Amino acid sequence: MKLYDCAAASSPRRVRIFAAEKNIALEKIAVDLASGEQLGADFREINPDCVVPVLELDDGTRICEVFAICQYLEEFKPQPVLMGRTPVERATISMWNAKIDQQGFFATADAYRNSVKWLKNHALPGPHEFDQIPELAERGRKRVGLFHEMLNRRLEGREFVAANVYSIADISAMVVIDFAATIKIGLPDDAVDLGRWYEQVSSRSSSGA
Amino acid sequence: MKLYDCAAASSPRRVRIFAAEKNIALEKIAVDLASGEQLGADFREINPDCVVPVLELDDGTRICEVFAICQYLEEFKPQPVLMGRTPVERATISMWNAKIDQQGFFATADAYRNSVKWLKNHALPGPHEFDQIPELAERGRKRVGLFHEMLNRRLEGREFVAANVYSIADISAMVVIDFAATIKIGLPDDAVDLGRWYEQVSSRSSSGA
Numbered sequence: 001m002k003l004y005d006c007a008a009a010s011s012p013r014r015v016r017i018f019a020a021e022k023n024i025a026l027e028k029i030a031v032d033l034a035s036g037e038q039l040g041a042d043f044r045e046i047n048p049d050c051v052v053p054v055l056e057l058d059d060g061t062r063i064c065e066v067f068a069i070c071q072y073l074e075e076f077k078p079q080p081v082l083m084g085r086t087p088v089e090r091a092t093i094s095m096w097n098a099k100i101d102q103q104g105f106f107a108t109a110d111a112y113r114n115s116v117k118w119l120k121n122h123a124l125p126g127p128h129e130f131d132q133i134p135e136l137a138e139r140g141r142k143r144v145g146l147f148h149e150m151l152n153r154r155l156e157g158r159e160f161v162a163a164n165v166y167s168i169a170d171i172s173a174m175v176v177i178d179f180a181a182t183i184k185i186g187l188p189d190d191a192v193d194l195g196r197w198y199e200q201v202s203s204r205s206s207s208g209a
Numbered sequence: 210m211k212l213y214d215c216a217a218a219s220s221p222r223r224v225r226i227f228a229a230e231k232n233i234a235l236e237k238i239a240v241d242l243a244s245g246e247q248l249g250a251d252f253r254e255i256n257p258d259c260v261v262p263v264l265e266l267d268d269g270t271r272i273c274e275v276f277a278i279c280q281y282l283e284e285f286k287p288q289p290v291l292m293g294r295t296p297v298e299r300a301t302i303s304m305w306n307a308k309i310d311q312q313g314f315f316a317t318a319d320a321y322r323n324s325v326k327w328l329k330n331h332a333l334p335g336p337h338e339f340d341q342i343p344e345l346a347e348r349g350r351k352r353v354g355l356f357h358e359m360l361n362r363r364l365e366g367r368e369f370v371a372a373n374v375y376s377i378a379d380i381s382a383m384v385v386i387d388f389a390a391t392i393k394i395g396l397p398d399d400a401v402d403l404g405r406w407y408e409q410v411s412s413r414s415s416s417g418a
Contacts (some may be wrong), residue, residue, distance in 0.1 A: 049308070061297055068304035075296040087284040090271055099258070106315075128355060135342045146337060147267035 002027045004046060005055040010105070010179040011032060012053035013209070014066045015073075017171045020209035022077045026055075034118070039127060051125045070168055072209060082168050087164050096162035096169040104147040104176040111140030112183050144185045147176075151193035159197070166201070174201045211236045213263040214254060218242060219314070219388040221262035222418070223275045226283075226380045231286045231416035235264075243327070248336060260334045276306060277368030279377055291377050298372050305371035305378040313356040313385040321392050353394045356385075361403035368406070375410070383410045 003019075003026040005012045019026050031037050031052050038050045047054045047064050055069045056062050063069050072082045084090030114137035123132045125127045151173060154161060162169035177187065177198060187195055201207065212228075212235040214221045228235050240246050240261050247259040256263045256273050264272045264281065272278050274313040283292045293299030322332045323346035360382060363370060371378035386396065386407060396404055410416065 040381070057297070061301075063297075063300045063304055065304045065307040068300045068307060071303050072296055072300035075299070085283055086410060088266070090270045090274075090283035090284070091277045092270075094280050095272055095274040098274040098277060124352075128352075130348060130351075133342060133344045136345060139342070142339075143333075143337075 001058065002056040002058060004029050004052050006031050006033045006052050009052060010175050011066050014171055014175050015053045015069050016209040017206045018070045018082060018168060019073060020206035021080060023080060024073055024077050024107050050127045065122045084163065093162040093167045093169050097172050100169060100172045100176060102204055103150065104173065107143035107147060108176055108180045110136050110145060141185060144180050148188055148191055148194060152191035155197045156195040170201050174198065210267065211238055211265040213238050213240050215240050215242045215261050218261060219384050220275050223384050224262045224278050225418040226415045227268065227279045227291060227377060228282060230289060230291060231282060233286050234283055236329035252317055253313050259336045271414035280357065293372065302371040302376045302378050306381050309378060309381045309385060312359060316349045316356060317346050317385055317389045320353060350394060353389050357397055357400055357403060361400035364402040364406045381408050383416065
């Protein structure tokens with residue numbers, strides 16, 4: 001299997017960590033987002049949405065979107081289980097992953113994409129041009145702060161975000177926190193439980209994938 | 210099982226249709242979003258994110274987020290299959306559902322929530338107040354148009370959005386189209402394939418759920 005990837009980008013990093021936890025080897029094909037390779041004709045053939053990651057199976061089938069790719073990898077190699085062992089656990093992990101996407105990832109992406117100079121006309125990923133909206137960057141930063149507070153409350157007395165085992169929700173939350181750090185939004189000093197959890201999940205060898 | 214619901218809202222409608230297709234009976238508990246019931250202390254105990262739908266199992270476990278709820282219902286009653294019959298089909302349906310959320314649902318929600326008068330200080334769902342951003346409403350409307358064009362291209366020569374059977378992706382896309390119609394964004398006249406598909410999925414009895 002091949003993974004269309006970009007070492008610096010958060011979304012493919014989620015897949016890389018997920019695969020590393022399962023010890024699944026993926027052939028990585030680097031897409032140079034900084035130079036706009038994802039907008040060129042060749043990559044549009046791979047993914048008309050012009051984003052990574054894309055998982056390409058040996059028969060040529062392509063799967064986009066982080067959660068969908070991880071679902072496939074979970075079925076391809078079930079152990080260690082990262083998306084739940086029972087129906088309730090699977091739904092709970094999926095729920096937390098969705099909360100992290102909406103309250104964390106999209107908020108961070110709003111803050112990032114509407115403020116950095118190199119995305120001036122590309123405030124949204126994809127083939128269409130959209131101007132940056134400064135108020136949206138500001139709103140995003142505020143929301144990231146609320147996201148950190150919410151996660152800190154959730155982690156009080158808990159080892160992991162969604163279940164009593166490490167899961168995709170821990171991967172997603174860790175990657176979002178690192179994404180926010182690139183625009184200088186760090187964890188609040190008083191978020192003790194979040195800080196403890198972050199240290200623990202970041203120390204796993206997969207986090208460097 | 211109970212469903213915390215709101216008849217007028219798009220997200221719980223997705224769950225209602227999904228359950229109707231599977232003939233799963235859910236006890237519905239109406240939450241009056243228009244009067245702000247979701248922001249009150251009682252509902253915050255149910256879901257601190259102050260949104261519906263919430264599925265409550267007989268043992269009291271609560272599951273939020275549309276996709277997570279549907280995952281649970283799919284395992285609770287597998288037939289008819291709405292989330293895929295094979296690993297590749299499951300991943301493909303999940304991918305399309307995510308695309309529909311991002312390119313359709315969130316775009317429509319941006320257009321809606323940043324323009325209607327009754328959400329003046331609640332441009333985002335949830336307990337926190339956020340001012341409306343008019344540019345975001347405008348961007349949302351533009352994106353909904355692009356979403357319709359994208360779906361029309363996808364449906365050329367296809368009966369259903371994601372697989373060769375009806376799936377959760379068809380439910381999501383139909384509900385998003387109806388949501389956009391509430392702010393007077395209709396389907397383009399020349400979107401023939403989208404129009405044909407829309408007529409077909411809307412004629413299913415579940416669409417009235």
